[in-house]
Amino acid sequence: MNDIWDSDDDRAAEDSTGDGDERSAEDAAATSEGGRATDDERGYRVLAVPEDGGVRLLDRQTFEPVVTAETGHDAPVEDLRPGYLVDADLDWTTPEPTVRSLSVRRPTLYVFADDIDPVFDVAQETWASARAAGDSMNSRVTRNTDNEVNGVLYVFAEDPTNGTFEAFRDGTRPLEPLVDRVNEQEGSAAREVFVLRPEGREFVVVTIALRKGGQFADTLRETYDAARPSEPLE
Template identity: 40%
Template sequence: MNPTTTGRFRVHDRRPRPLDGGDGPAEFVLVELPEETVDPTDPDATEAYDPLYATATGYEGELAERVETLDPGAVVDATLAWDDGTARFAEVTTVREDRFRFADEIDGMFEAAVDLWRAIRAEGEAVGSVTTRSTDGDPNGALYLFADGPGTDTFAELRSARIPVEPLVARVDETRADDGPREVFVLRPAGHDFVAVYVVFERDGVLARTVRDTYGLGDGLATGLESAGVDRIETADRGRTEPEGNGTPNEPDGDGGTGGEAEPDGDGERDARDDEGTSGFDLTDRL
């Protein structure tokens, strides 16, 4: 009898199995979810979310139908059967329909990410985060940036779950009053040395649809939709040298910072909105 593993898993991605000389059959990248939330700053956090892999083809009957509908991001209760080191689903039931989307070498990047990247570099850090807000000032997403320097492939590490995304989603779930499905975008811009992980709070909200539409990642906003009322990512002007209305750069405020600098919010993240001089970037501008 083959050994089995039963638990709750995140379907992190579906991809061809990497083989020497080419791609193999399709497989799922799975991350087993611990019963207790793991602090992402814990040195053992990476080990807690080690990925494992399950065959995505060769199923029959009702099980085949369930496996076929599994999209990246879904959370499932499953039993995996192991045969010579290869896992297959013996049972699987979807319990939450989050969605993960990956895009590499994208053209353009929204302003909140670029501003945050400038701040990260100025502080000599490799990772940073910011909370984005809608035009009404309501939090609508958590944006994380990871440096992607020479000799590294941070996008590949995130897509393969070798750098875990799960703690970032868990942090959002802990701070939100709702338990609705999220949408997670992992984006690497062609013109910047970072990778963005954007956890959008509402999977089917306007912001998620706008990001999908902007980067060609599935169903988005209808073509020609008026931008009025559409979520915008609000971000502060971080002391730029572009002239304002009076033709002069932004002046520092009383505490030595720029008037539009984002301040940390209650959970220690920078807030992408400041009451004094924010600028909005509309994703429907298509960058």
């Protein structure tokens, strides 16, 4: 299997425009701990669309998760997908809000995969570098076989008490700052974001594929048996 995590920088996610500007891993970590979205966009990020239960959203202004009612919506919430950035009008006249209307602003997709195997060498190396430096996270760009930047890789220490993986999944530790950072460098576009926890559960990998539906994202989906969902609203 080819090493899809091939990269040349294990301390910072380098600006892929080639001007040499580097963004520190420590800064990204501090932001992801609960800082505000850098572009201060309004709207909601879709976190989960369960078959039973309400849709879980992240309010981009407050960074607080919102769980909607199970039924009573005037909009097709069942067609939402985790990762979508949406504009939504919520009716708060009931304890659990319903969705009056919605529109998809950017159809980014989130993928969460637990107990993954294999873990690619570059992810392990990036984590080993973090531990050797006494850091709880690290980051680097990823490149394809033509040495073109195709994504950004982050590794975070797993929290055995509260669960870093679970916090990313339920929105209590938002992925927004990491996605915003990529959009600042590359321009706003739909991405595919993969949150992966290896079997050993020592750390969590967050990889942002720059191109939705691109070869990098497709390879990740194939590797971790994560079929791309249908998208009726796209």
